[in-house]
Amino acid sequence: xxxxxxxxxxxxxxxxxxxxxxxxxxxxxxxxxxxxxxxxxxxxxxxxxxxxxxxxxxxxxxxxxxxxxxxxxxxxxxxxxxxxxxxxxxxxxxxxxxxxxxxxxxxxxxxxxxxxxxxxxxxxxxxxxxxxxxxxxxxxxxxxxxxxxxxxxxxxxxxxxxxxxxxxxxxxxxxxxxxxxxxxxxxxxxxxxxxxxxxxxxxxxxxxxx
Amino acid sequence: xxxxxxxxxxxxxxxxxxxxxxxxxxxxxxxxxxxxxxxxxxxxxxxxxxxxxxxxxxxxxxxxxxxxxxxxxxxxxxxxxxxxxxxxxxxxxxxxxxxxxxxxxxxxxxxxxxxxxxxxxxxxxxxxxxxxxxxxxxxxxxxxxxxxxxxxxxxxxxxxxxxxxxxxxxxxxxxxxxxxxxxxxxxxxxxxxxxxxxxxxxxxxxxxxx
Amino acid sequence: xxxxxxxxxxxxxxxxxxxxxxxxxxxxxxxxxxxxxxxxxxxxxxxxxxxxxxxxxxxxxxxxxxxxxxxxxxxxxxxxxxxxxxxxxxxxxxxxxxxxxxxxxxxxxxxxxxxxxxxxxxxxxxxxxxxxxxxxxxxxxxxxxxxxxxxxxxxxxxxxxxxxxxxxxxxxxxxxxxxxxxxxxxxxxxxxxxxxxxxxxxxxxxxxxx
Amino acid sequence: xxxxxxxxxxxxxxxxxxxxxxxxxxxxxxxxxxxxxxxxxxxxxxxxxxxxxxxxxxxxxxxxxxxxxxxxxxxxxxxxxxxxxxxxxxxxxxxxxxxxxxxxxxxxxxxxxxxxxxxxxxxxxxxxxxxxxxxxxxxxxxxxxxxxxxxxxxxxxxxxxxxxxxxxxxxxxxxxxxxxxxxxxxxxxxxxxxxxxxxxxxxxxxxxxx
DNA sequence: GATGAATGAGCGTTCATTCAT
DNA sequence: TATGAATGAACGCTCATTCAT
Numbered sequence: 001x002x003x004x005x006x007x008x009x010x011x012x013x014x015x016x017x018x019x020x021x022x023x024x025x026x027x028x029x030x031x032x033x034x035x036x037x038x039x040x041x042x043x044x045x046x047x048x049x050x051x052x053x054x055x056x057x058x059x060x061x062x063x064x065x066x067x068x069x070x071x072x073x074x075x076x077x078x079x080x081x082x083x084x085x086x087x088x089x090x091x092x093x094x095x096x097x098x099x100x101x102x103x104x105x106x107x108x109x110x111x112x113x114x115x116x117x118x119x120x121x122x123x124x125x126x127x128x129x130x131x132x133x134x135x136x137x138x139x140x141x142x143x144x145x146x147x148x149x150x151x152x153x154x155x156x157x158x159x160x161x162x163x164x165x166x167x168x169x170x171x172x173x174x175x176x177x178x179x180x181x182x183x184x185x186x187x188x189x190x191x192x193x194x195x196x197x198x199x200x201x202x203x204x205x206x207x208x209x210x
Numbered sequence: 211x212x213x214x215x216x217x218x219x220x221x222x223x224x225x226x227x228x229x230x231x232x233x234x235x236x237x238x239x240x241x242x243x244x245x246x247x248x249x250x251x252x253x254x255x256x257x258x259x260x261x262x263x264x265x266x267x268x269x270x271x272x273x274x275x276x277x278x279x280x281x282x283x284x285x286x287x288x289x290x291x292x293x294x295x296x297x298x299x300x301x302x303x304x305x306x307x308x309x310x311x312x313x314x315x316x317x318x319x320x321x322x323x324x325x326x327x328x329x330x331x332x333x334x335x336x337x338x339x340x341x342x343x344x345x346x347x348x349x350x351x352x353x354x355x356x357x358x359x360x361x362x363x364x365x366x367x368x369x370x371x372x373x374x375x376x377x378x379x380x381x382x383x384x385x386x387x388x389x390x391x392x393x394x395x396x397x398x399x400x401x402x403x404x405x406x407x408x409x410x411x412x413x414x415x416x417x418x419x420x
Numbered sequence: 421x422x423x424x425x426x427x428x429x430x431x432x433x434x435x436x437x438x439x440x441x442x443x444x445x446x447x448x449x450x451x452x453x454x455x456x457x458x459x460x461x462x463x464x465x466x467x468x469x470x471x472x473x474x475x476x477x478x479x480x481x482x483x484x485x486x487x488x489x490x491x492x493x494x495x496x497x498x499x500x501x502x503x504x505x506x507x508x509x510x511x512x513x514x515x516x517x518x519x520x521x522x523x524x525x526x527x528x529x530x531x532x533x534x535x536x537x538x539x540x541x542x543x544x545x546x547x548x549x550x551x552x553x554x555x556x557x558x559x560x561x562x563x564x565x566x567x568x569x570x571x572x573x574x575x576x577x578x579x580x581x582x583x584x585x586x587x588x589x590x591x592x593x594x595x596x597x598x599x600x601x602x603x604x605x606x607x608x609x610x611x612x613x614x615x616x617x618x619x620x621x622x623x624x625x626x627x628x629x630x
Numbered sequence: 631x632x633x634x635x636x637x638x639x640x641x642x643x644x645x646x647x648x649x650x651x652x653x654x655x656x657x658x659x660x661x662x663x664x665x666x667x668x669x670x671x672x673x674x675x676x677x678x679x680x681x682x683x684x685x686x687x688x689x690x691x692x693x694x695x696x697x698x699x700x701x702x703x704x705x706x707x708x709x710x711x712x713x714x715x716x717x718x719x720x721x722x723x724x725x726x727x728x729x730x731x732x733x734x735x736x737x738x739x740x741x742x743x744x745x746x747x748x749x750x751x752x753x754x755x756x757x758x759x760x761x762x763x764x765x766x767x768x769x770x771x772x773x774x775x776x777x778x779x780x781x782x783x784x785x786x787x788x789x790x791x792x793x794x795x796x797x798x799x800x801x802x803x804x805x806x807x808x809x810x811x812x813x814x815x816x817x818x819x820x821x822x823x824x825x826x827x828x829x830x831x832x833x834x835x836x837x838x839x840x
Numbered sequence: 841g842a843t844g845a846a847t848g849a850g851c852g853t854t855c856a857t858t859c860a861t
Numbered sequence: 862t863a864t865g866a867a868t869g870a871a872c873g874c875t876c877a878t879t880c881a882t
Contacts, residue, residue, distance in 0.1 A: 004861090004865080004866065009866095012866095026330070027330060028240070028326075028327060028330060030238075030240035030241070031240070031330075033850085033851060033852085034851080034852065034853085035851085043867080043868090044867060044868045044869065045852090045853085045868085045869070046853095046854085046855085046866095046867065046868055046869065047866070047867055047868075048853095049852095049853065049854075050865090050866075050867085054852080054853080055851095055852065055853095109326055109329070112322065112326050112385070113323070113326050115385065115389050116238075116319055116322050116323050116326065116385070116388075116389070117238065118389055119319075119388075119389060119391075120236075120237065120238060120241075128389060129390075133390065158398070158402075160395075161395065161398050161399060161402050162402070164386065164394075164395075164399060165379075165383070165399055165402060165403060165406075167382075167386070168379065168382035168383045168385070168386050168399065169375075169378065169379055169382050170382070171382045171385060171386070172377075172378035172379050172380070172381045172382025172383070172385070173375070173378045173382070175322070175325065175326070175378070175381060175382070175385070176374065176377070176378045176381070178326075178329075179325050179326070179328055179329060179338060180339075180343065181329070184374075185370075185371065185374075188368065188371050189371060189374060189375055189378070192368075192371050192372070192375060192410070193375060195410065196375075196406040196407065196409065196410045197406065199406070199409050199410065200402070200405065200406045200409065243875085243876060243877080244876075244877065244878085245876080253842085253843095254842060254843045254844060255843080255844065255877090255878085256841095256842060256843050256844065256879090256880085257841085257842060257843075259877095259878070259879080260841080260842085264877075264878080265876095265877065265878090446750075447750065448660075448746075448747065448750060450658070450660035450661070451660070451750075453854085453855060453856080454855075454856065454857085455855080463863085463864095464863060464864045464865060465856090465857085465864080465865065466858090466859085466862090466863060466864050466865065467862085467863060467864075469856095469857070469858080470862080470863085474856075474857080475855095475856065475857090529746055529749075532742065532746050532805070533743070533746050535805065535809050536658075536739055536742050536743050536746065536805070536808075536809070537658060538809055539739070539808075539809060539811070540656070540657060540658060540661075548809060549810075553810065578818065578822075580815075581815065581818050581819060581822050582822070584806065584814075584815075584819060585799075585803070585819055585822055585823060585826075587802075587806070588799065588802035588803045588805070588806045588819065589795075589798065589799055589802050590802070591802045591805060591806070592797075592798035592799050592800070592801045592802025592803070592805070593795070593798045593802070595742070595745065595746070595798070595801060595802070595805070596794065596797070596798050596801070598746075598749075599745050599746070599748055599749060599758060600759075600763070601749075604794075605790075605791065605794075608788070608791050609791060609794060609795055609798065612788075612791050612792070612795060612830070613795060615830065616795075616826040616827065616829070616830045617826065619826070619829050619830065620822070620825065620826045620829065633842090633843055633844070633845085633881095633882065634844080634845065634882085639845095642845095663871085663872060663873080664872080664873065664874080665872080673846080673847090674846060674847045674848065675847085675848070675873090675874080676845095676846065676847055676848065676874095676875080676876080677845070677846055677847075678874095679873095679874065679875075680844090680845075680846085684873080684874080685872095685873070685874090
């Protein structure tokens with residue numbers, strides 16, 4: 001079955017990515033075997049290795065790919081929004097919405113495991129540092145700065161600290177949610193978190209009255 | 211005679227716990243071998259299995275033990291504090307202080323890995339659920355309720371939500387910190403987080419005045 | 421039409437032989453993969469299997485072909501030489517000359533590996549036995565007998581023993597040379613070996629005079 | 631079954647060495663599996679790895695050990711012999727005697743395969759170079775020099791060339807023998823080779839007469 | 841009790857071979 | 862005819878666990 005279209009190969013690879021994500025989420029990276037992944041993808045062990053150099057390479061490139069993908073989707077969402085405040089609100093809405101699916105919780109579990117592993121895997125460290133550190137935090141940081149410049153946010157807040165905290169809170173909530181499961185009132189939690197952060201950064205209109 | 215023997219056994223076991231924690235933090239649970247642990251503890255593989263039924267049992271009971279220990283230390287700290295607000299402040303101080311040591315970051319890494327694993331290990335789920343859910347969150351929840359009753363905190367806040375968020379934030383920050391390492395401005399982050407939460411729960415006397 | 425096709429096929433096959441020889445010499449038979457060979461030949465794995473039934477079949481037929489080829493070249497060289505002594509001298513000259521090229525050392529390595537493998541591969545055993553035993557040794561043996569009949573060589577020498585030793589010495593030197601590499605003074609070794617053998621078989625005219 | 635005597639371990643290791651040698655000779659290094667070796671030694675795969683870091687390490691250390699062992703046995707044989715000529719004769723006798731056993735032919739096959747592999751295995755190259763180059767050839771070279779000094783051997787011969795050729799001839803004969811098997815008249819071959827070499831190096835008494 | 845030798849299931853990875861296109 | 866995707870048996874190596882001493 002040779003000479004196969006690039007599109008076909010793309011789909012094969014995507015299917016392996018998806019299977020890997022599923023299995024990593026269910027059993028963890030280390031406990032997932034190549035057989036698990038290929039069985040889930042309905043292919044053979046051998047074929048796996050024409051797409052990926054090793055299990056580790058799959059892991060890194062999977063996380064890299066998903067992280068990039070999420071990032072560009074976030075950036076996409078911001079295109080039509082001009083207000084910094086609205087952008088922050090949009091972020092919370094997106095996470096609130098995403099959190100509904102089991103697939104999402106699965107992804108979160110994989111992501112966190114990847115993070116915790118990352119200090120021990122050189123290439124993972126790169127992904128975490130360059131993607132998370134630079135891009136994710138940078139994105140929020142820029143929004144905050146924009147909000148400060150536009151007079152929406154307080155001048156005294158530190159954009160970097162808020163950006164870091166934003167992701168720390170999101171990840172903390174997601175982690176708890178992914179562990180606790182259905183019983184976790186994630187909607188109420190996201191709502192309260194949004195309030196806390198907005199309180200912290202927004203110039204409060206009621207203060208004007210006083 | 212049995213007294214001495216028991217004491218000796220207790221120390222052996224404590225030493226194995228300590229070694230396990232060290233290794234788990236450095237290499238991860240799965241990558242740590244029994245040999246790693248016993249070598250670090252200067253004992254033999256055989257002895258290990260007189261103390262623990264399996265590697266998994268060690269894992270669970272280690273985490274159980276540490277979680278209990280931390281919990282009682284926290285409760286201890288609260289004994290001399292009567293105000294709810296001060297208790298919350300004390301919590302932040304404790305975490306800020308602890309974060310300084312590498313040993314602590316190591317523990318955080320193990321803890322988070324344990325959490326992420328927990329949905330896949332029945333006994334781990336129990337520990338996480340009963341210890342974290344019930345005790346950790348319950349402890350904060352009770353403080354909040356006390357604060358509400360004492361007129362320190364707003365009536366409209368949900369104690370459970372705040373308690374959950376408190377741990378979610380702490381864990382999120384710690385996770386990022388343990389991954390990012392030295393460059394993470396954890397003190398500034400803890401400070402800002404404390405402000406956000408206090409803002410959210412405290413009845414603000416100064417606003418009334420203004 | 422079939423002529424052109426056949427010619428094309430012949431060239432393809434020759435190219436595969438050449439690539440195989442190169443790779444076998446560099447990495448060894450077992451460590452050479454079909455991919456190595458086809459990549460070096462710029463063809464596909466599929467095509468390989470239209471020319472050869474298996475990797476082993478290629479190995480056998482490659483060695484068979486090269487052995488035959490070498491044999492006929494040797495015989496060719498003898499056509500214009502009538503004296504047995506000159507023929508033996510020519511043999512040494514040929515090997516001395518050949519030894520200069522890296523390509524040749526490569527071939528020697530492959531040949532020796534093939535020999536050592538041969539007791540374990542039925543078909544290889546055939547090639548070694550029928551080609552080497554019968555033809556190579558036979559060729560020398562006949563030259564020796566001719567020399568004896570012509571009064572050039574001593575009557576008491578055993579043609580078979582000398583023929584076998586001739587190849588044993590050549591192979592021994594070549595093997596050491598192929599392992600030791602550039603530092604091996606192969607020319608001096610060939611020269612001394614020729615002297616030893618000539619001394620052993622030649623009727624020494626000068627001794628009579630003295 | 632712990633706390634086992636050093637002697638016991640020594641025997642275990644020796645048994646693994648012996649099994650490995652047997653299997654390598656029969657199937658070749660690459661085709662021999664760890665299971666082959668441990669099955670022959672009646673142990674388990676796991677135990678193998680407490681004695682050897684890897685299959686390759688076993689290979690190298692096996693060859694190193696055998697080479698050293700042979701070398702010291704040769705040196706031992708020379709202790710009671712003072713004449714250089716007698717030493718050379720002793721060498722031929724030893725090889726003639728050894729050649730009788732199938733075990734010996736097996737060893738030769740392994741040795742030659744090791745040599746041919748050696749350019750591709752860094753550690754093997756070391757063993758071949760330092761043991762063969764330095765010790766084996768050096769040993770013969772020194773005997774030749776002694777013979778020259780004692781007036782037994784011709785002054786014009788090059789000790790190094792003769793030493794190298796000695797081993798080249800031995801290895802060439804052994805290689806052919808190990809391939810051809812029972813039908814190879816090794817005794818006649820060794821006898822003729824000894825004559826050739828002796829002729830080449832000895833000062834001939836009959837020349838004195840003339 | 842304390843040790844560490846012994847076991848073997850299990851996993852990542854390779855590669856000769858097949859065959860649909 | 863030519864390609865290279867697909868397969869899966871096989872192998873090197875690891876490691877939790879057992880148990881003889």
